[in-house]
Amino acid sequence: MPDARMAKSLIVTGGSSGIGAALCRLAARQGWHVWIGYGEGSDRAARLADELNFEDRAARAVALPLREPDRLREAVARIAEKDSSVSALALCGAPAPDVASLLKLTPEHFRNQHEAAVVGNYVLLTEVWRRCFRPRGGGQVVAVLSAAQGPPTTPHMASYVAAKCGLEGLLNAAAAELGRAGLRIAITRPGYVETPMLNAFERLLLERARASAAGQAFLKPEAVAAALLHGLNNPSATQEIVELSLDDGATLERAS
Template identity: 50%
Template sequence: MTGGLLVTGGSGAIGGALCRIAARQHPVWVGYGAGAGRARALAAEITQAGGRAEPLALPLQDPAALETALAALPEPPASLALCAWPAPFVAPFGRQGEDLALQAAALAGCHALIATAWRLWWRRAGGGHVLAVLSAASEPPVARHMAAYVAQKAALRALLAAAAAELGPAGLRVSVVAPGFVETPMLGAFDPRLLERARADAGGRFLSPERVAQALVAALDAPPPAGTVQDIHLAEEVESDEKQTA
């Protein structure tokens, strides 16, 4: 699987769509946390369709176990796609305390994965490519009532910028996309009345996971120069009175 793509959240909506599309040209690892069954089924579906895919358990909250899992891969991936992220807890600012720890753990997992990939493979190989799904909710003016999610998605952008600045001279490349509302199970975190208004503002529909995945694959095939953070723009993205979120 030389030159392949490892996808976190590969058993989810955006990550799964990315695995399906990318596997037409690239070998993929369908990374999963709790979704083992979905990841295995997706890898089998891709393989049956003629692609190359393997499920991979990613213990992102356990750096030692994560390194063991990655070190066991027969070939290192050339790229990582960070698609796994917990849904926001939609509540006033004063009630966001518990969610801060959950969202911060997701950020720490992303750091562990990138740092491990760099140490195990990319430093010797002369670099790698990190792609990440951010959120329009954390772009100014930030969304209300999900402070923990907004803060940690913004922190992920800053973390990737820091990685590019520090590791870019040795070959690290970064591409990010910050979509608005996407038709995924994460929408279950929101009040249906908010979603109804937002859909109306979006012309009756939100972005599909496939649309976001297609943009990521385009960036995968045309990476930015080393040391830079490439913002992937989605032509179908729309504005609404309520801030949109991935």
């Protein structure tokens, strides 16, 4: 990975598959140096890095397990030591949703989701700020939230929805405290996306969801990645969080 101060580098969580992998491909092909973060998908991340490097793109796989704060800190320290051009962080990684009635979920379901979405992303964001963004005078964060948060809130996804709402609260706090120092944040809220996360849902539930989509297909991960990349390539001039439209992958709206 080149360490050119005039270059731009991006760290992506969940970069081994789904939306994260799609973003790594799109960003690398537009000149970004990409750090492909993974939790359990080390082989997939390595193959993606090989694919992009074969195309003369700059990519490297890095373990970013969101439930292991110490390993996150160590990883960011290594990245900062090797690459002074990190200017953006994409929060695409998340555990698959626990699809069950609120009354059947357990505290462990909520704990697992919260540890990754809130605690893990808190550690990652603050470490990247201290080691990468602050020395540059600022940086960008883009994050994948969820249409399941509502309104209306999607039923039978309580632990996942609570974690995404927690992540949104974390981002609001980061913007309030670090916005004046140069942190810029954009979010998107996709609905169903054609990724391996759909395996968490029962087939009949997905069939009903597809039938209720009024003839519209589920989103492709490339569509969400295109919206995220547009946000990275067009950072907001304000400190307020902006929302990235998925209608055309290009519209920026102020988050309410």
